[in-house]
Amino acid sequence: MHGYTKKMKPKIIVIGSSNTDMVVKVPHIPAPGETIMGTDFLTIPGGKGANQAVAAARAGADVTFIACVSDDSFGKQALENYRKDGIDASCIKVQPGTHSGIALINVAEDGENSISVAPGANSWLFPEDIYGFEGAFDGAKVVLAQLEIPMETVEAAAEVAHAKGIPFILNPAPGAAIPESLLSKVTIITPNETEAAIITSRKNFSEKDIPQMAGEIFENGGTTVLLTLGSKGVYLKTFDFEGLIPGYKVKAVDTTAAGDVFNGALSAALASGIELNDAVDFAQRAAAISVTRMGAQPSAPHFDEIQQYNF
Numbered sequence: 001m002h003g004y005t006k007k008m009k010p011k012i013i014v015i016g017s018s019n020t021d022m023v024v025k026v027p028h029i030p031a032p033g034e035t036i037m038g039t040d041f042l043t044i045p046g047g048k049g050a051n052q053a054v055a056a057a058r059a060g061a062d063v064t065f066i067a068c069v070s071d072d073s074f075g076k077q078a079l080e081n082y083r084k085d086g087i088d089a090s091c092i093k094v095q096p097g098t099h100s101g102i103a104l105i106n107v108a109e110d111g112e113n114s115i116s117v118a119p120g121a122n123s124w125l126f127p128e129d130i131y132g133f134e135g136a137f138d139g140a141k142v143v144l145a146q147l148e149i150p151m152e153t154v155e156a157a158a159e160v161a162h163a164k165g166i167p168f169i170l171n172p173a174p175g176a177a178i179p180e181s182l183l184s185k186v187t188i189i190t191p192n193e194t195e196a197a198i199i200t201s202r203k204n205f206s207e208k209d210i211p212q213m214a215g216e217i218f219e220n221g222g223t224t225v226l227l228t229l230g231s232k233g234v235y236l237k238t239f240d241f242e243g244l245i246p247g248y249k250v251k252a253v254d255t256t257a258a259g260d261v262f263n264g265a266l267s268a269a270l271a272s273g274i275e276l277n278d279a280v281d282f283a284q285r286a287a288a289i290s291v292t293r294m295g296a297q298p299s300a301p302h303f304d305e306i307q308q309y310n311f
């Protein structure tokens with residue numbers, strides 16, 4: 001299927017956050033001021049950067065992850081996990097004197113979540129670190145980043161990718177305004193609806209605004225837009241195509257990291273050289289599988305499962 005095979009192992013660089021997720025299962029997401037009793041408590045490897053690196057590695061890519069963790073037990077455990085997934089962790093900086101990234105997550109019975117992040121060491125990944133790891137970009141077919149690290153660091157990554165002629169994929173999460181200098185270096189941008197509304201300076205939006213939002217982001221940087229719409233799929237806007245690509249139907253258990261699995265698998269598939277439509281299909285398969293399982297990194301599927309899963 002798709003022309004992307006397990007043997008290809010295309011090289012990609014992922015730059016971003018590494019967190020440990022402290023997850024409580026709750027009947028519903030608490031309202032402001034509300035205290036509710038949860039059920040299970042789980043400690044799970046997470047962080048948007050790390051989730052995308054793990055998802056890409058399991059989806060068949062040869063991944064180098066550029067990140068920053070502390071020398072605490074969370075950071076040590078994270079490094080061990082990345083190595084177990086076959087990720088090159090030699091560009092992960094260890095920063096003493098702070099804590100590794102932590103996310104507090106509520107997961108409700110319908111699979112929805114709310115997340116607060118204490119970035120800790122993630123805030124210590126600086127542009128000079130990226131320039132220091134420039135040599136690692138050689139031979140990469142895709143560079144992928146998100147926004148849980150400083151914006152200047154993301155800009156440095158885009159600059160290095162741009163200078164080396166490597167496609168740069170930006171998952172603009174968590175939502176933030178994107179400087180034009182950055183957007184002009186992004187090859188593909190993958191906001192969800194809320195992030196697209198922030199980028200296009202909208203306070204309110206509805207489903208009917210989606211084509212308009214995708215159009216505005218596209219016109220701003222000439223960037224291919226993949227606007228992710230949860231269970232509905234992806235709205236794609238390129239130079240020669242615009243429209244909805246429906247997602248796969250599954251029973252959602254936990255949607256945490258659906259976007260991360262989508263981005264990791266998309267980057268792996270695109271790095272293999274296959275067509276955008278086929279890469280989006282591969283990524284939607286991977287993301288749909290991930291929502292049927294609890295947790296961020298544990299939910300990311302492997303190459304064979306993505307290809308063979310019976311929806």
Ligand code: ATP
Pocket residue numbers: 173192193228229230231232233234247248249250252255256257258259260262283284285287288291
């Ligand atoms: P999250 O913040 O939950 O990690 P996100 O908001 O960044 O995700 P979404 O648009 O929710 O991103 O999801 C990304 C992709 O994952 C979707 O385009 C779709 O392919 C897949 N997906 C997400 N939720 C579901 C679902 N309930 N059923 C099937 N596929 C889903």
Ligand code: RIB
Pocket residue numbers: 017019020021045046047048051102103115117148256257258259260296
């Ligand atoms: O996208 C999901 C991730 O967001 C979680 O793993 C959490 O760590 C936060 O970074």
